[in-house]
Amino acid sequence: MFDSTQTLSPDFRPTLTDRIKTRFFYSKTATGVTIVAGFFLAVVFAYLVRWGIVDAVFRADAKACYEAGGACWGFITEKWRLILFGRYNYDEQWRPALATLLILVMLVVTAWPVTWKKPYVKWLIAGWVIVMAAFFTLMAGGVFGLKPADSDSWGGLPLTVILTLLGMTVSVPIGIVLALGRRSSLPLVRMVSAGYIEIVRGVPLITVLFVASFVFPLLLPSDVRIDPFWRVAWGIILFQAAYMAETVRGGLQTIPKGQFLAADSLGLKAWQSQLYVILPQALAAVIPAFVNSLLSTFMDTSLVTVVSMFDLTGSLALALGDAQWRDFFREGYIFIAAIYFSASFVMSRYSQWLEVRLRGSRRNASFSL
Numbered sequence: 001m002f003d004s005t006q007t008l009s010p011d012f013r014p015t016l017t018d019r020i021k022t023r024f025f026y027s028k029t030a031t032g033v034t035i036v037a038g039f040f041l042a043v044v045f046a047y048l049v050r051w052g053i054v055d056a057v058f059r060a061d062a063k064a065c066y067e068a069g070g071a072c073w074g075f076i077t078e079k080w081r082l083i084l085f086g087r088y089n090y091d092e093q094w095r096p097a098l099a100t101l102l103i104l105v106m107l108v109v110t111a112w113p114v115t116w117k118k119p120y121v122k123w124l125i126a127g128w129v130i131v132m133a134a135f136f137t138l139m140a141g142g143v144f145g146l147k148p149a150d151s152d153s154w155g156g157l158p159l160t161v162i163l164t165l166l167g168m169t170v171s172v173p174i175g176i177v178l179a180l181g182r183r184s185s186l187p188l189v190r191m192v193s194a195g196y197i198e199i200v201r202g203v204p205l206i207t208v209l210f211v212a213s214f215v216f217p218l219l220l221p222s223d224v225r226i227d228p229f230w231r232v233a234w235g236i237i238l239f240q241a242a243y244m245a246e247t248v249r250g251g252l253q254t255i256p257k258g259q260f261l262a263a264d265s266l267g268l269k270a271w272q273s274q275l276y277v278i279l280p281q282a283l284a285a286v287i288p289a290f291v292n293s294l295l296s297t298f299m300d301t302s303l304v305t306v307v308s309m310f311d312l313t314g315s316l317a318l319a320l321g322d323a324q325w326r327d328f329f330r331e332g333y334i335f336i337a338a339i340y341f342s343a344s345f346v347m348s349r350y351s352q353w354l355e356v357r358l359r360g361s362r363r364n365a366s367f368s369l
Contacts, residue, residue, distance in 0.1 A: 062324045075328040076335050079319035083335065086155020086315040092147060096158040099138040103161055106131045111350060113357065135162065151229035155310035155318075157339070160301045163311070167236040167297040174237070175244025180274065182249060193245070200242035206303050208235045213307035232304055240297055247289045251282030284358045291351040295344050312336050 014022070024034040055070025058077065065072035076083075085093045106127060109115060115124045139158065142148040181193030200208075212235035213228060220226070255278055263273035283290075305314040316332045319325070 065328060071331050071334075072325075072328040073331060075319075075325045075331050079322070079325065079332070080335075082156075082319045083312065083315045083332065084156045086159065086310045086318065087153045088155065088158075089147065089149065089153070092141075092149065095138040095141070095146065095149075096154070096156070099135040100158045100161055102131050102134055103165065151227050152308070154229065156312055156315040159304070159309065160298070160311045163233060163236055163301045163304065164294070164298045166233050167240050167301075168294055170237045171240035171244045174241035176248050176279065178241060178245035179248035179252060182245065183252060197242045197245050200239060201246070203239075205236070205239050205300055206306055208239045209303060209307050211235070228307070228309070232307060232309060236297065236300070240293065243293060243296075247286050247293060248282060250289065251284075251286035252278065254285045255281055287351055287355045287358070291347055294347060298343060298347075299340070312339065 025031045051070045055068055056073055057065045057068045057070065058073045060074040060078035065074055081093055085096050088096050109127065110124060114120065137143060139154060140149060178193045178197055181189045182197065184190045209232060212231040216231060259277060259281065260273065263277040301311045302313040304311055310318060313336060316336055320329055320332060
């Protein structure tokens with residue numbers, strides 16, 4: 001039996017049984033808790049298997065769902081297009097599907113570290129410009145023989161993805177400027193930056209969305225109209241920028257003063273020092289906080305329902321408006337939760353991998369010096 005107190009040779013590898021014993025059965029209390037928790041989990045798992053698979057109905061038959069005692073996945077079979085694409089024209093839903101797929105493919109390409117190298121950066125930027133142009137062309141239509149589609153009909157997964165993408169990518173540079181402004185030696189710049197950050201952080205996002213959708217248009221001239229989608233998008237961007245500024249400021253505070261002195265000794269100008277020495281280290285130090293902001297933005301898109309835009313949760317509400325399927329809301333929310341969980345899990349795992357990679361790169365760089 002493996003004893004955790006004994007001296008082990010470097011080549012020793014504990015077996016699976018040893019690891020289970022040392023983690024779950026290392027004392028009488030731990031053994032009791034493990035047995036009770038294991039029994040409870042087994043009962044819950046058995047119930048979920050019976051409800052979700054054995055007794056479930058997978059075909060789109062509402063009558064069979066009411067008669068069965070399990071889950072009604074037929075609701076998802078019947079309404080999945082409405083949930084994923086909202087009120088978009090049924091015959092044209094290939095357009096938001098293709099637009100979303102292009103965004104997801106580009107995100108995967110961007111996550112590949114090889115594309116961050118200098119020779120590939122310009123191609124990466126060009127790729128994003130083309131993909132974003134293709135996204136809005138497919139969604140809005142009106143060109144290349146595509147039927148026009150107002151932003152009011154956008155919804156579901158495409159709306160969630162594009163609002164999250166815009167909310168993060170545009171708020172990051174604004175947040176960096178605000179963070180640097182808050183640390184500026186110029187009193188006016190510091191006061192304006194701090195004032196903006198504190199005012200926005202003191203207001204809930206739902207208020208910002210309400211103002212952007214209903215109050216802001218009243219302040220514009222009668223002949224000026226801004227699309228509702230862009231009003232909501234900029235509301236999310238400006239809201240997230242305040243939180244992003246505090247995240248970046250936290251990263252800047254982790255940089256030792258010696259780094260600033262080293263940059264000065266190299267003869268770098270202030271903007272060069274920030275761009276090439278300080279900011280890369282500060283941003284790398286707050287990767288977990290960045291991911292937290294990303295997940296927060298991804299979840300907060302559900303609030304756009306209050307301004308008559310329908311993301312995933314709003315589209316599910318539309319699907320539940322059918323009286324025939326209204327009682328099967330559990331299956332709908334499980335479907336939505338699976339999408340949110342999958343996206344959040346992938347982003348979380350990627351951030352952990354990226355953090356380890358950047359830490360290893362810095363360690364290798366220090367050894368080479």
